[in-house]
Amino acid sequence: MTPVLNVEGLGKQFQLHEQQKLIPSCANISLQVHTGRLTALVGPTGAGKSSVLKCIYRTYLPSAGRMLYNDAQGNAIDLAQASEHRMLDLRRHEISFVTQFLHCLPRRSALDVVCEPLIARGTEREAAHMLAKALLSLLNVPERLWGVPPATFSGGERQRINLARGLITRPRLLLLDEPTASLDPATTERVIDLIQSIKSEGVAMLAIFHDPALVRRTADTVIELTPPLAITDILENCSS
Ligand SMILES: Nc1ncnc2c1ncn2[C@@H]1O[C@H](COP(=O)(O)OP(=O)(O)O)[C@@H](O)[C@H]1O
Ligand SMILES: [Mg+2]
Numbered sequence: 069m070t071p072v073l074n075v076e077g078l079g080k081q082f083q084l085h086e087q088q089k090l091i092p093s094c095a096n097i098s099l100q101v102h103t104g105r106l107t108a109l110v111g112p113t114g115a116g117k118s119s120v121l122k123c124i125y126r127t128y129l130p131s132a133g134r135m136l137y138n139d140a141q142g143n144a145i146d147l148a149q150a151s152e153h154r155m156l157d158l159r160r161h162e163i164s165f166v167t168q169f170l171h172c173l174p175r176r177s178a179l180d181v182v183c184e185p186l187i188a189r190g191t192e193r194e195a196a197h198m199l200a201k202a203l204l205s206l207l208n209v210p211e212r213l214w215g216v217p218p219a220t221f222s223g224g225e226r227q228r229i230n231l232a233r234g235l236i237t238r239p240r241l242l243l244l245d246e247p248t249a250s251l252d253p254a255t256t257e258r259v260i261d262l263i264q265s266i267k268s269e270g271v272a273m274l275a276i277f278h279d280p281a282l283v284r285r286t287a288d289t290v291i292e293l294t295p296p297l298a299i300t301d302i303l304e305n306c307s308s
Pocket of ligand 2: 118
């Protein structure tokens, strides 16, 4: 079966101009993500797990490799080469990213923050609100917070809003970066149930979990990352 995403030899390095140094954040990563399956990325802090997700979502422009994404129409798109316009379109319609931190406008209510991706895809406001409320209840977000901007929320509350926002659209490909890191055990269980049900609906997932037990319970495939080799001097590279 054709994977939704096929990453081959992905690498990203950052150039520090003042110090003339190249800092690799991930190197030579290959992985596949399939419909209705979850691929987990594991490895120590600094191994490049978040960087891989950021490259796929194109928050970072990769330095090497291919990331073939098969879209809903059956086109194979290399996300490493895709135009900004194409990426924005894919983000709106097919690829979602639940990042570690919620970035949102200070004056929008939690309910609006959660609804936004669905409304952007053309869902009526009423229907979007209904779905958002159901998700917020499921994730144990107290009703008194729904009308309040998440800027003042605790870490765990924000993470729930972030998750609800990422899960509300049922994307074709879902990227999750430590989505349960600041949740209590009861809410974590609900998130796991949600992940299982989304899986059975056919969403392809690439996820990072801080807890190995979560990897064992949710992952169909595990990819282990090791930290890329230490800093390389550009000057040394040039002279050799
Ligand atoms: N924007 C950036 N600029 C410079 N270095 C970065 C940047 N993003 C990540 N890195 C470096 O890349 C390495 C891998 O980071 P990251 O992908 O966050 O790892 P992980 O998620 O596995 O902890 C780290 O050494 C980090 O400092
Ligand atoms: Mg990380």
